[in-house]
Amino acid sequence: MASSIHDLARHLNISIGTVSRALNGRADVNADTRRRVLDAAKELNYSPNQSGRSLRQGATRSIAFMLQPHPGDQQYGEPFFIPFLIGLQAKLAEHDLDLMVVMGEPGQYQQERLRRVVETRRADAVVLANTRREDDRIDYLSKAGFPFATLGRSRSGGDTYPSLDIDFERAGDEAVERLVARGHRRIAAIRPSLDLNFGYLFLDGYRKALKRHGIEVDPDLIADGFINETGGYQVTPQVMRSKDPPTAIIFNNDAMALGGCKALAEMGIRPGHDMAVIVIVDTPLCRYFSPTLTAFRPALEAMGRRLAEMLLASLPAFAGPEGTRIIREVWPLELIARESD
Amino acid sequence: MASSIHDLARHLNISIGTVSRALNGRADVNADTRRRVLDAAKELNYSPNQSGRSLRQGATRSIAFMLQPHPGDQQYGEPFFIPFLIGLQAKLAEHDLDLMVVMGEPGQYQQERLRRVVETRRADAVVLANTRREDDRIDYLSKAGFPFATLGRSRSGGDTYPSLDIDFERAGDEAVERLVARGHRRIAAIRPSLDLNFGYLFLDGYRKALKRHGIEVDPDLIADGFINETGGYQVTPQVMRSKDPPTAIIFNNDAMALGGCKALAEMGIRPGHDMAVIVIVDTPLCRYFSPTLTAFRPALEAMGRRLAEMLLASLPAFAGPEGTRIIREVWPLELIARESD
């Protein structure tokens, strides 16, 4: 069924070496011979077997994308990652690279799946998502000398790998800026309690902007919750119990915002009327919720394409003449003004 | 860096054949030798190179999942496929199989990507999504003798491959049943205009239930639109212009329902008050929209796991002693009653 390079060579009465060179565009093959080989390849419907190539060249031409569920949950933060994945895959496809999706199992030792990919050499590089502040996957890959890039910054591993992140600090800053401009002084911040770096970055921006406006940072208005709807629902009443309650809340996650709005509704507080709400990192849900939620939106698909480029630029096999470059970028978000603030 | 089976054999002073047999659990190796091999493998951190295995065994141990964008659009129907993908990947991982995600490019010849995977033998089998009524990908794979399974039924290819689908016919029937029970007689049906099989199945169930209740099927109440929000927005006014307008609408797609509700709102018609709305195939958006949308929900993650099992059962290399079985299943949906009807 599957024709091999031997079949092709036999059919043309030439050696497999020449066939291979012809197909791979090498210079030392006669123009006429090359044409005959290419024609015959089309006729016999020949494509080189990837396993054979991989073995010989020591490269699989596939990139693994690893998603890690949040501990204690089976959520991966999907609505966020899908557009990113689409962009990533599109750019990789341009380079004839395949994308393998690896998901850590909820509640299992996370590195298991990653190790398997790395040790059995199933992929040439890895893209990590859900980056933690301290991320043992990064430590492992660094130590193993395995190429990788991350979506999100981490403290682990130094500046030795490409990374692409959203400017959460600036988003936190701008959110405060916008609310202050609309007259708010009591602004709460609700973020995930996990060791996710963006929660810290967001809060840095939030604090910075408050200070710039001479507003005291009130610890009672800052709360951490689990990064899903339930988390937002549970933690929002906490900031409302402050002796001087907020008039605005910035949520660092869409799901938490939805849960938070539910909690507010139960307290008789209407987001968009009695309470300004801003979400950092927009997802489709923000657009359809009632009231529609003002949110900061990243260009996720473009980011997927960009991170693929950055990863490729760091791989010796793909890097251009200027050699291997480690690039790190932080992208701004776009404010989508809606009804909730 | 990467240790090979040769390193391991040299280290133990035995042949690579014995090492391989020991690692693969073959019977003809001394128990003591096997222990020494396994220990040394752990010590030297050895894992077999997948490219080598693939080449020798003629199997890559990876399955490709192909998503196809709707023509003229760059949408893949993501919110629907993600839970499915999670289940699929989880079950495949249990069998040490990798998942490769292949996305057709919008506006490009769709089979291109698929051919590449098949011809270069990058995967052992394919799972198709977005199945069309007549699907040339199915024709291609059948003709090529390449193993595959589909999410969704198709007319192409006969009963020669495993498939798993939602019972759209029954959902259409039940939706009508529910609306009739609530007193509705003028019930509209809005479905995608593309050659997607579920649109036809849904309509069959819709018609069947109407007839059972002696309600005439009014062509003015049936409309096709593009399968996204804009499509729903554009086509909904069409059924409202009927001389005897509907009091209920069943949408065959979540995005179309959202667009439809927007159109209704602009006409001063409030879903859930002046108009009953039911959606077939629930997504998270239905839960957060206002009003929340009554919808039929499939068990997508379980379906992903199930289709993986069905595919594996059809593969000679994985099929049990009873041989290769082709299984086709149609799963029911669960009605999630909310505010909109």
Add this chain to the structure above:
DNA sequence: CGTTTTTCCGTAAACGTTTACGAGAACACA
């Protein structure tokens, strides 16, 4: 025409596995 260079191609090794085959050693049995 002799020499050097270039063009083109075949040979064979290598990538890391798995596995069919066969052989030596140990054992059982008469």
Add this chain to the structure above:
DNA sequence: TGTGTTCTCGTAAACGTTTACGGAAAAACG
């Protein structure tokens, strides 16, 4: 002791490529 059986392991081929090397033929050059 001789014969047959069972365990255990080494040898070597094979999977389908790519590529270093060398050599024959052709072209270029003096």
